[in-house]
Structures are given as structure tokens and as C-alpha cells.
Amino acid sequence: MKIVHLRSPGGLANLQIVERQEPGAPGPGEIRVRIHASSLNYHDLGVVTQEGWQADGRVPMSDGAGVVESVGPGVTEFRTGDAVVSCFFPTWHDGPPTVGSFATVPGDGVDGFAREIVTLPATVFTRAPANFSHAEAATLTTAGLTAWRALVVEGGLKAGDTVLVLGTGGVSIFALQIAVAMGARVIATSSSDEKLARVRALGAAHTINYKSEPEWGARVRDLTQGRGVDHVVEVGGPGTLPQSIAAVRVGGIITLIGVLTGRGGAVPTAAMMVKQARLQGLIVGSRREQQDFVRAIDAIGFKPVIDRTFPLDAIAEAFRYQQSGSHFGKICLEF
Numbered sequence: 001m002k003i004v005h006l007r008s009p010g011g012l013a014n015l016q017i018v019e020r021q022e023p024g025a026p027g028p029g030e031i032r033v034r035i036h037a038s039s040l041n042y043h044d045l046g047v048v049t050q051e052g053w054q055a056d057g058r059v060p061m062s063d064g065a066g067v068v069e070s071v072g073p074g075v076t077e078f079r080t081g082d083a084v085v086s087c088f089f090p091t092w093h094d095g096p097p098t099v100g101s102f103a104t105v106p107g108d109g110v111d112g113f114a115r116e117i118v119t120l121p122a123t124v125f126t127r128a129p130a131n132f133s134h135a136e137a138a139t140l141t142t143a144g145l146t147a148w149r150a151l152v153v154e155g156g157l158k159a160g161d162t163v164l165v166l167g168t169g170g171v172s173i174f175a176l177q178i179a180v181a182m183g184a185r186v187i188a189t190s191s192s193d194e195k196l197a198r199v200r201a202l203g204a205a206h207t208i209n210y211k212s213e214p215e216w217g218a219r220v221r222d223l224t225q226g227r228g229v230d231h232v233v234e235v236g237g238p239g240t241l242p243q244s245i246a247a248v249r250v251g252g253i254i255t256l257i258g259v260l261t262g263r264g265g266a267v268p269t270a271a272m273m274v275k276q277a278r279l280q281g282l283i284v285g286s287r288r289e290q291q292d293f294v295r296a297i298d299a300i301g302f303k304p305v306i307d308r309t310f311p312l313d314a315i316a317e318a319f320r321y322q323q324s325g326s327h328f329g330k331i332c333l334e335f
Helices: 042-049 134-138 140-153 170-181 193-201 216-223 241-247 269-275 287-300 312-324
Strands: 002-006 015-019 030-039 065-071 083-086 117-121 125-127 162-166 185-190 206-209 229-234 248-256 278-281 306-311 330-334
Touching: 002 312, 015 312, 030 134, 030 140, 042 312, 065 134, 083 134, 083 140, 125 287, 134 140, 134 306, 134 330, 140 170, 140 229, 140 287, 162 170, 162 241, 170 185, 170 229, 185 193, 185 216, 193 206, 206 216, 216 241, 229 241, 241 248, 241 269, 248 269, 306 312, 312 330
Parallel strands: 162 185, 162 229, 185 206, 229 248, 248 278, 306 330
Antiparallel strands: 002 015, 030 065, 030 117, 030 330, 065 083, 083 125
16 A cells, blocks of 8 residues: 655655555454545644654654444444544543643654555544545544634634634634634634635635734724624734734633744733633544534534645645645645
8 A cells, every 4th residue: 555654854855655565454443444535734744844853654644534444343333434534632532631742643653644544443533524525524633623622612602702713724714614603703814815805705704914904903802892802713822822812802712722923932921811811722632522523514514625635645745835825724635
């Protein structure tokens, strides 16, 4: 079978397509899955481009979607032919967070899904939403579940709430779609007027070009009659957090799920204190939360936004496209 592996010391030039023997039949509690799609996340980009990568031969990609080819003894949840999608944290099945590292995350601490066939424990997967393509299903593992947990599981989103999403990447577009589907009002930011027109078409009530309005926190307060938003889906980190604090209402929630502007920088703690806001750090979610999300998608019926797809052989090209920042929504691999 065909796989991609990352040669030390890392970098896009060290992503190699190789042939490997197919995995064997599934053992007790396992399923064999033919993988048909993955999707790119900034976490994956960070893994493949980081300097000094030591896990020579690691198979990248945290997201995987495909079809069950066979099931091992004791597996009752899946049958041959079922469409499935992988979990970001294979050992976090339910309950409060139990993991604080990426040691068990596919494509990082263990081999990921840039390969055609895997044999793994059945609990590494959940069912995919009905009527989703494999590429659409692959967007749920990281970006989709992160947005769901941020707004619904941790944020308690309800109809009538106001949500601020930053940018037009995968998590932000998922958050927009979830919020709109659940009756919330969305304010979205971007540096591109063309992309802002697209988020309005997806249901955003208001949009802000953060280049022309660098003090966009004040603009958000104006759009909410001085109240501020109930939820901020914060993907930027230190470079955007001060404006997010300005934009959130007193007692609101800022969910920090990305650090695209860097890892250092001061947090305006006095402003946070005055707002009495909750700053919640968050990394994806549990298997149970993914199952709940899939059921919600089947009930609501929306589809993820996919910007472009690439074949597995073009994985480096797909990452270069991601680095350009020109995408809207998700970038996928199909194979």
C-alpha cells in the first residue's frame, strides 16, 4: 500500500511517498479501515515543518475517513461497509479531559492517516455523518469537533447568543455554521473583503475587515449595542487576544483554540478581570463528543466548506497551499 512518511529532520521536502506492506487482519476489538480522505490542520502543518523532527518515518495527518473492510472478534459497533472517521485523541473516550499532550495523537505522537489502510482499535473511530463524502467526514476529527466543543460543550451555546469568529479557516467556518444552525448571531473578521462576502453568504450577520479596522473589539461592541459578544472563538492567540477581550461581554467566554500569531505575549489581565470573562483553553475533544457532534450534523444537515482537495501524492503541495493562507474553510486529501 501507499503511505507518506516524514523523514528527519522534517520539512515539506522530507515528505516521501513509499510502498509498505498492508496491515494484517484485525484482532480482538480492532477494525481494518481503507482510508479515502484526510484534511489539513495547522497542527499537521506544525508537525511536518518543525525543525529537529526526531520521529524518523512518522506517518503524518491526524484526520482520517474511510470504509470498514473487516472487523475483529468482539466488535459490535461497526460492520463491514460502514463509513467511519477517526478521533483526534484515541484514548480519550468520554468525560473530562484526560490528556495534556500530543503523545497519542495520530500524525504526531503515533502514525497518522496519510496511508491507504489501517488496522486499529475500533474505539479510534466513530461513524461518519450520513450522506457525507469521505473528504467531508475527514474535516470533523480536528476542526469540526474543536468548534463544536468550544461553542456547545464548553460554551453552552443557545439560540439568541452572539458569536465572534476570527478569520476564515476550518475551525472558524465550522463555528460560524454551527452557530447559525443553532440560532445564534455571528460576527466574523477577515483581512479579505472577498472572504467576508462569502461568510455573509453562509449566514454571518456582520463582518469586519481587521486591516481597515484594527480596533475591531470596539467595532464589535458597537454592533452589539455596547454589550459585547457571548462567545469568542479565538484562533490567533497573543496578537488578537486583547481585541477579543475588548469584544466579549461581561461574563462572556473566550475559547482559545489556536496561536496563529505566536506563542508569546502578555495577556491584558486587568481587562480580563474587569470583564469577568472566562478564558478557556481547548484542544479538540473526546470520542463521545464526536459521536454527539455527528448526531447533531445528521439532525441539522449542514455540510463543511471544502476549499480544495489534493491527491495523496501532492501532500506537500497541499501544505504549501495552506501556508499561503488563501484558502477558505478546509483543505483535504482524497485517495
